[in-house]
Amino acid sequence: MKIHIPNSVWLGNIDPFLRGFDPSLPNELEITFNKKWMSIHPMVLSMIAALGLQVDSSKIQCEKLEATSKHYLERMKLFDFLGVKSDITITEHEAAGRFVPLTQIKDSASLTKFVTEVTPLLHLEPKHAEPIRYIMSELIRNVLEHSLSKHGAIVSAQYYKKSNTIRIGIADTGIGIWKSMNESYNPKDDLESLRMALTPGITGTTRKEGGTERNAGAGLFFIKSIASVNSDFFVIYSGKAMYKLLKRTGKKIQLHADPLKDRHSKRNDLPGWHGTVVGIDLSLDTTQEFSLLLQLLNQTLKEAIKERKKARYKKPQFI
Amino acid sequence: MIHVKLFKQVGPFAENKDIAREIRLKKLIPALEKNKNITLDFENIDGATQSFVHALISDLIRKYGSEVLDKIQFKSCNDTVKAIISIVVDYMQESG
Structure with missing residues (x-):
């Protein structure tokens, strides 16, 4: 497997990074980095760490780091997961708030x-902390229950001061969503299985x-x-498919049971990821009260x- | 009547479905089988996941019908916990 970390990967521009992942030769891992600087989403870190756990550390080739932000990778414990020495000495900062x-x-x-x-650890107000622990708990529990991954879930998160955003990444190297959905349904491909997984009640x-x-x-x-x-x-990526929920353009909040009715982008031709990866951002400037969000959600769920x-109602046969 | 204080088992954030299942199987179902009423006490719990509440009560609604809700009272719930419980209760009844 080969993975290259470019200078900037966030959820909005993650597509080229995913396209560049080479899943061939699954018993080896080669990691290369941008030479100048790096700013990468925790989803990327979680993916690389998850890959590292699958490969014997003697088979991991990690390019010598030159980028100025290499300390960040050390602090996020990436090299511990890869089992390789980074030769970086850092003064450990307290993680709180960062x-x-x-x-x-x-x-x-x-x-x-x-x-x-x-x-x-994240030092957040309750209205910000509530959705974050909710998201982490539900996503990680999904991995533990459905992925059948022997390595479990790999999670990381980072606060970005400039955008006042918490970014979260969770990766596993389990059976993936298509196989999980195929237990009860027959999704035609990875993208169809993502659509099902995001639809309430399925x-x-x-x-x-x-x-x-x-x-x-x-x-x-x-x-x-x-x-x-x-x-x-x-963003959710599993098999060859990725679904990305894009930011709303208008002020009107409307939840849809069908993820394809949300403002989104999707791909069904990415290099295959054996497992599931999820990335999510949470802007602290726009966070709604969690209980209000839940009320809105309840309504959508009922309608769905x-x-x-109704779609399953039998129709009268008029002859 | 049985009174189940959840905080002691689940802590301030009720998210562990395994514990929810255990409470359902060991306390709630036996109480309902004896026709006892139940108080689920969420005192000191400041949040819960839909998965936890689903694992705690959905099977009761499925097994005993929505009438079981006449026998269960939810105590000391904050707005978030109330919203989650309402979602699960509505969801189970709509799906039935």
């Missing part, structure tokens, strides 16, 4: 501990409306809705169920 370094979560108890510890665990006792099939819809209401980016039930 970032959540790459963290591997493999079980439910570790997740609970992580979510409890992460909120004070879960890979059952075809039954209302889900199972464990899964309602609403988790990813909630996350996408949080991003939509706050007019933030949300009604629509789906």
